[in-house]
Amino acid sequence: MAERRRILGFIQVLVQDRAAAEDVLQDVSAVLWTKFDQFEIGTDFAAWAMCVARLTVLNWRRKQARLPLALGDETLLLLADEAVAALSVPDDERREALQECLSRLPETQRQLLRAHYERGEDVADIAQEAQRTARSIYLRLEKIHAALLDCMTHKRWLNAGANL
């Protein structure tokens, strides 16, 4: 599961859309399955899978009439390198950092995340339920995401310092 999540995360970085990332993951899984005899047991499975995913995403993008986000090939390859580096952190370590950062959020913000991500409610539904404008909910989500990323970046920085 950790490997699947990591590979899906890698694809998400390159296709920037959840549904599309799931589609591409199926293609990647099929390729991995057919080429599995080429995988060297004992080597890094996720790194191998991400190489396959990189090529699969490029092929997938060429076939799309319309992309979720039209980034240039050069940008995409830079993002792929950045994603590989980011995903080199052990999955458990990254998730524990995220969980801790989530735990520091006020309960109202955690409830908003539950509604949006756990129950799948869109911004308009949440706004109607909370009797607020969609714009205000959207801005709150933006603020929460930024706070979480700042928190995780800070933790990463502390960990890097601890490992020196």
Next chain:
Amino acid sequence: MSTETQRLDELAARLRETPLSADEQAELDALLLRCPEARRRFVDHMLLQNDLNEDAAALLSRPVTVSVRPRSASWLSWRPLTAAAPGIVLGMFCTSMLFAYVAPTFRKVMTLLHESFESGPAPLATGVPIEAGQWSGDYSEVEGEQQGVKSATGTQMLRFLSADYEGKPNPGGYSEDLFRLIDVRSYRREFSDGGAVVQLSAVFNAVALSADEKDECDVCIYALDADMATNGSMRIENKLFTGSLAMARSGGKMLDRDATTWQRMACELRLPTNTDFLMIRLGIVRSSHTSGSFVGHYADDVRVTMARRAPLP
């Protein structure tokens, strides 16, 4: 938080909810291309979104002190994949089981060098180095913002000054190179089976060049054995090329005459099992051969990483 990161946050937030306009997409593309910090942030955004989409319930409900362990097979119970054709489901299921069964402990991409020229000794101008851990090559210096060029990371960057070094037998060339030797013997366990690659990446920039100046940048990695790396023979021109165990180069990219943008060059080398040292090279090739001086050519954000990757059959 920098204004670029702030803008990146705004665009990433919009992207989560609605498709970006063509102008916003172009703006985001340009931002990601020129700004390494924005790329890191964008990747973090996408991974955070992926984590929350995948497993918000577990992430938001579990006590912090408990290590997160994936719930077995929970994703198959609700994921849209279950609606896919049985063959695909079977394939996915088998592959997912394969992930769980064969995936070894994930080994990190190891950073061998991340140089943004913020600290450390000034580069030497003594040609190809024979000691690890020091930049050396043709004349260069570390500078702050100048001539409209801002460093890609931090406040400092490397400036190429001329195509010559101290005591160069045939001065007056038009290609400036800067080298660094990296000792990888302590990492041998990681590549002794031939299953590792090294990646070199650096960004380049130049002042606004005239239309007839078609200057190019390139990067190169050489794998060397200990004798070759330290016996001084590499100082002889072309010896690096002929004497290395293996090499990889990416070059021929023309500098874009825009002082505000950095261009990234990268290359990758599968490490021979008997590698002791890596020599990395950053180069600028001037098109105007009339002078060996450099009007304003820069490099920054140099990264060398090693990663495990199974060789193709």
